[in-house]
Amino acid sequence: MKQKFDIRKWKPSLALQVFLCVFLIVAVVLPLIRMISTMTAADVTSMMKSKRFPKALRQTLYVGAVATAISVSLAGALAWAVARTTIRHKTVLNTLLSVPMLIPSISHGMGMIIILGKNGWLSRFLGLEAGVYGFWGIVIGSVMYSFPVAYLMLYDVIRYEDGTPYEAAEVMGLTAKDKFFAITLPYLRKPLISVIFATFTMIITDYGVPLMVGGKYLTLPVMMYQDVIGMLDFGKGAVIGVILLVPVFITCILDMTNRDKGNAAFVGKPYRIRDGKVRKIVAWILCGLVIVAVFLPIGSFAVLGFVKKYPIDMSFSLKNIRQAVNMKALDYLKNSLLIAFVVSTVGTVFAALNAYMTARNKTKLSYVLHLMSITSLAIPGLVLGLSYVMFFKSSPIYGTFAILFLVNMMHFFSSPYLMAYNTFGKINENLEDVGSTMGIGKFKIIKDVILPLSFGTMAEMFSYFFVNCMMTISAVSFLANVTTKPVALMITTFEGQMQLECAAFVSVLILGVNVLMKCAVYIFKRVMNKKETA
């Protein structure tokens, strides 16, 4: 039967979906196509024939695999320790374990140098004269930088596991080993694969840690950074960009097909945590050791920012702050704050609008919009940055703050989008229908009901954009200039000039701003919750 064309269906939601699709095509798809089309056969051939490239590719995958294995194992053990024991202060532990997510990856690399580098205090204490650079340097730095993400994902999975099968197993008299293999592992399989993919992607596309501690151990993102920034060889950069996209897209597709369809979200009965002194002691020791390891580099560069010359003269000095300020650190901090505020505000509204159109206005187009919205999750920052250089080079926004707003918004878009998508999807699907039958418009229902129910998520989305904009050094590294430079890029500048103390001060500055933002979000959410329950 032929369906009648209905003009009423065309306004305004479908028109908005079309607009959002077009926007995402211009902001993500077209720049990537431009980058890919820039590659010449000569670029590809010379890259494949070079000695550096296959080695860098092999090394990237190897270091990624080892660091992912360690990171996910550590995250799993920690998630078990916090979620499955009766230790107290779990919120505090979660907060402390997530602190590494508030500083740039390059700062983790710097922390490694301060502690385990050639002149690192721990290397000297342990008598490791050469320091930990190269493969193990990257592995340790990458683990530090990636495990909090894996931990938070696994913690949520373990925390919300259904307790009913365990009760049934108890009645059947199954042993702990049987329960692990029959219940825990099958339950963890799908989320674990997602966590492994997310961690692997994060590690192999990062250039901050390998740039700092990689030494001669070259990885693809560092090679891309050096080719583009150092030699202005955009063609070779594009080839590496495309190659970096391949494993990332494969993992992303595998992850999407592997993702649970939502059945696992059903919790018949919360898992009953067994009390036990030994379990608690083991959990405290594990958490304690990791928290110390997390705060060693942070504490080290907090100290380093205020000493004369590490490790020769450790007396207190404000020289580094003066030097950083002389090099316009405060101006660049203002730039970062401007970028972070604009991207957080516009990004949150844009991501929420997208999520509303895909989660609550299901059409064929909304599915396309959803796929495009999660695409940026698979695009490494460096690749997005390079594609923006090539696509927007002749446009009026090139060299302005506008391009930094846009690239950051698209780079960090997918996660906040998914946060809003999940929240909107969980809100009663018939609210707009009920409103419509009463003559209450969609906009009013959104304003009076849906947004008040999503304030917490909105705050988290804002904070996600903000924190990431403050610490990113990937996409912006190709696009910022002296006027628009964000403060995080000063770390690479100082690192290049061997001024670790100043770089340490900038890291502390970024950490301080991000901690303040997290505190503000925490207070906001508490106030809203109190209002809600009043």
Place this chain on the structure above:
Amino acid sequence: MDKIRVEHLSKAFDKAGVLKDVSFTVTDGEFLSILGPSGCGKTTILRILIGLETADSGTILKDGVDITDKPSAMRKMGIVFQNYALFENMSVLKNVTYALRNSATTKKEYDRASAEAKAKEMLEIVGLSEHMNKKPRELSGGQQQRVAIARTLALNPDVILFDEPMSALDVDTRLSLRAQLKDLQKQFGTTMIYITHDQEEAFAMSDRIMVMDAGVIHQLDTPQNIIDAPADDYVKRFVIKNINTKIKSLIQFARITDTGDSSEVGE
């Protein structure tokens, strides 16, 4: 007098016909149940009647006036969903006052004080006076459904549509809500169209039942006539068989409870 007259209604999704030339009438003050398995098109009829979905062809008349293309809010109909669709961030009282103060048909009529008075009256009728200041999540499923009913009734619609309102509730709550719904219908004289796949519910509550399958009406008649004279094999199989099964299981249940052996109790 016909309250609703539906003529030759058809609807297809992705080329699959969900409603195939459906025609029926609902008389004023009638309680009509639409009974059929999942996917038979009963929810689609409801959504088209209230204007949330448009038909590919056919007309809908209400009180003799063509409302086929009228906006949903102008049809003076209310709907109660299976999942209540309450405003979770508002108190029970605010759920009703918000509807009264913002609905296109009532917002001119009510100021804050009169809306609150009307809302309290409606909540008292459905027996929720004690829970007015609670949030919906603090109430049981049955209580939440009563809030949804009070909110709909407050707007004084000519017709109320129910989309499987009791399928998420336990047996005891269903039984008490059934009785309350019938009382409300008598009290307000509102025409009610009720969707269910539960035969027992349909037979217990309805003035007439419309049996549907695969987008087609098989029979529209009183419960008694459907049992006495099923229109075709489908009605025989779908309705009568289920009723017989129910009766058999009731008899079996009675035998088991008589002998005190509860292990054999079936569904």
